[in-house]
Amino acid sequence: MSLDTQLPLSDGAVSRTAPAEEPGTQMQRWAGHIPGELGIWIFILGDMCLYGALFGAFLYDRGADVDLFNRSAGSLHPTFGAINTMLLLTSSILVVYGVRSVRDGLSRRGPLLFRAAFACGLGFVVVKYLEYSDLLRNDLPPTENAFFTYYYVLTGIHLTHLLAGLCILAFLLRISRKAQIGPKDLRASESAASFWHVVDLLWVVLFPLLYLVR
């Protein structure tokens, strides 16, 4: 496999036009590597634990009135949820490619990839807007019942994460435009990408939990 990779420059920056390196060497370099800052991982794991508790609370309360939760879930459109899952998965792989592009100097496609990932994220917001509008048009506000309270709270917190993630993608886009990428830029890119992936990861569970559980 022929890969172009980074070479450190005298000031700690990396060249985007470095020659190929043996894949094995690269694997050794990344063994034991924390993607991004340790702090972002404390935040991510804490966030995941909070969401884990909310998943459990949702199912626990569902047990109090299974029929109500099933009827309410039946008024959602799984197609919206599935499209949003596809959009976030696709944005995630584009971010993976974008970070590879920034890190390894594989190409100058980073800005294009991050723009495409951003577009997928915006697509998610549009679908969510359509879905909320549809529910409110059908008189299904957060106060309708316990299911819809959970639905709006869980998807609302997730949407807040996603909007923060879009700002972070804009930051990634800015880094990817730099002529020279320094070690701090690489670390910041990995931290930002990890946050975006957790937005994807949480939705991957929220979709079946809210739309498909019966």
Next chain:
Amino acid sequence: MTALPALIRTPATPVWFLLVVSTAVSWWLGADHGLDDHQAATVLVMTVAFMKTSFIGAYFMELRHAPLPLKLGFQAWCVVVCVAVLLIYLVRG
């Protein structure tokens, strides 16, 4: 500009494909087309969802190459939350 295939030549690419296909299958199962047994369909769909989170961590978030405590912490979340969610679902109905 380097050819695009070099950029996508990573294990994350087939993982993305697998995640998209499994999402489509879950959607189909959950839309009352797959299994008559709703409980079995739910257990299957939720288990697949947590397997997907494990793959996202390992391949998209690059935890495959992370230090063991971080890798284990993340994978432990996937397993513990999956088991807890399924137990609550099965016990509470």
